[in-house]
Amino acid sequence: MEYYLGVAKAEGINEDEVGAVLSIVMAVSGGRVRAQLGEAVARSRKGDDE
Numbered sequence: 001m002e003y004y005l006g007v008a009k010a011e012g013i014n015e016d017e018v019g020a021v022l023s024i025v026m027a028v029s030g031g032r033v034r035a036q037l038g039e040a041v042a043r044s045r046k047g048d049d050e
Helices: 002-010 015-049
Strands: none
Touching: 002 015
8 A cells, every 4th residue: 555655646646636436445345345234134035935
């Protein structure tokens, strides 16, 4: 991570921009995990019906 932050700084990317990107990445990642959980719950409930 430190390497990438160093590269970003060398490219003129400021901390606010890095923070914005990190927020987006965390939101997308969280949404993916939530979708996977929803899928697992749906499969579990489908298995209960049998």
